[in-house]
Amino acid sequence: MKAPPFAYARPTTLDSALELLAGNDDAKVLAGGQSLLPVMNLRLGAPALLVDISRIPMLDRIVVDDDGAVTIGALVTHAAVEASPEIASHQPIVAAAAPHIGHRAIRNRGTCVGSIAHADPAAEMPAVCLATDAMMIATSTRGDRAIPAADFFTGFLETDLADDELLAAVRFPASPVGARGTVVEVARRHGDYALAGLACRLVFDGDTITDAALAYFGVGPHAQRVAPAEAALVGTSGDDDALDEAVRLVAATLDPPADVHGSANYRRHLAGVLCRRAVTELRSETGEAR
Numbered sequence: 001m002k003a004p005p006f007a008y009a010r011p012t013t014l015d016s017a018l019e020l021l022a023g024n025d026d027a028k029v030l031a032g033g034q035s036l037l038p039v040m041n042l043r044l045g046a047p048a049l050l051v052d053i054s055r056i057p058m059l060d061r062i063v064v065d066d067d068g069a070v071t072i073g074a075l076v077t078h079a080a081v082e083a084s085p086e087i088a089s090h091q092p093i094v095a096a097a098a099p100h101i102g103h104r105a106i107r108n109r110g111t112c113v114g115s116i117a118h119a120d121p122a123a124e125m126p127a128v129c130l131a132t133d134a135m136m137i138a139t140s141t142r143g144d145r146a147i148p149a150a151d152f153f154t155g156f157l158e159t160d161l162a163d164d165e166l167l168a169a170v171r172f173p174a175s176p177v178g179a180r181g182t183v184v185e186v187a188r189r190h191g192d193y194a195l196a197g198l199a200c201r202l203v204f205d206g207d208t209i210t211d212a213a214l215a216y217f218g219v220g221p222h223a224q225r226v227a228p229a230e231a232a233l234v235g236t237s238g239d240d241d242a243l244d245e246a247v248r249l250v251a252a253t254l255d256p257p258a259d260v261h262g263s264a265n266y267r268r269h270l271a272g273v274l275c276r277r278a279v280t281e282l283r284s285e286t287g288e289a290r
């Protein structure tokens with residue numbers, strides 16, 4: 001199918017993009033188009049105006065602060081995230097997520113920030129944002145605001161962004177000393193959206209876990225952390241007893257959807273498997289903070 005008719009604007013300044021969003025009730029930002037255009041072609045959405053941000057300068061930057069915090073602009077593609085030595089060095093869990101996202105052609109066009117704004121429940125980046133306490137930088141003609149990841153993802157394909165706001169960047173704070181992170185998932189084929197996935201970050205002091213983040217995707221209406229299971233890991237070494245308890249709490253907490261790809265029980269089972277896999281991987285690492 002083809003998209004229904006729509007108007008198209010390609011502003012060359014951020015201010016003019018924000019004016020267009022403020023002046024049109026039914027406008028949508030167009031970034032890489034890898035989610036928005038399929039949605040329109042399938043007639044699941046019919047915005048009256050697309051505001052193409054691809055010609056706006058400065059939005060394609062990756063900025064690393066002295067403390068290792070990384071800010072990724074709205075036009076940075078998944079491929080650029082994957083290839084960035086700065087992100088690999090300072091925020092490896094972000095770099096680890098990128099290769100899981102679709103195929104190379106999709107990563108060449110699709111943006112990291114677009115994925116966060118789209119908030120697909122099975123997408124990797126929203127979960128990475130939750131695991132790292134990332135901050136969303138939104139802007140509009142009314143001004144700028146920073147939204148913690150924990151408040152940003154509000155429902156199925158829904159976020160805290162207002163209709164007139166553009167997500168200018170995502171900021172990943174410096175990793176704590178002793179942090180290690182990984183992204184693990186189960187998909188039917190490489191490049192498919194995950195049936196279940198986990199962005200896991202553990203902070204170690206020696207062999208002891210002092211902080212844990214288990215941020216799941218594909219198992220609910222949006223990415224979500226599982227606080228009871230995180231608490232079960234803190235103060236332990238991630239040994240088998242602690243893992244058994246964490247896996248039990250993951251299964252007890254999550255309420256995954258059922259669809260043609262898998263039942264709720266199957267996804268619940270996968271979530272436990274992924275918890276075990278991620279913690280086992282991270283506790284065997286001896287390298288520097290991730």
Ligand SMILES: Cc1cc2nc3c(=O)[nH]c(=O)nc-3n(C[C@H](O)[C@H](O)[C@H](O)COP(=O)(O)OP(=O)(O)OC[C@H]3O[C@@H](n4cnc5c(N)ncnc54)[C@H](O)[C@@H]3O)c2cc1C
Pocket residue numbers: 028029030031032033034035036037038074100101102103106109110111112113114115117118120122123124125161165166167168191192193194
């Ligand atoms: C076959 C296929 C497989 C895929 N597999 C995966 C996968 O495994 N994992 C995954 O995470 N994604 C996957 N994707 C989606 C892909 O990652 C998209 O790139 C991403 O979801 C959206 O980024 P985009 O730049 O293309 O955004 P667009 O498609 O341009 O926009 C998506 C939505 O976000 C909004 N938006 C975009 N940027 C902004 C902004 N800066 N401010 C405010 N709103 C904004 C748009 O208005 C729109 O509603 C897949 C896509 C395809 C076609």
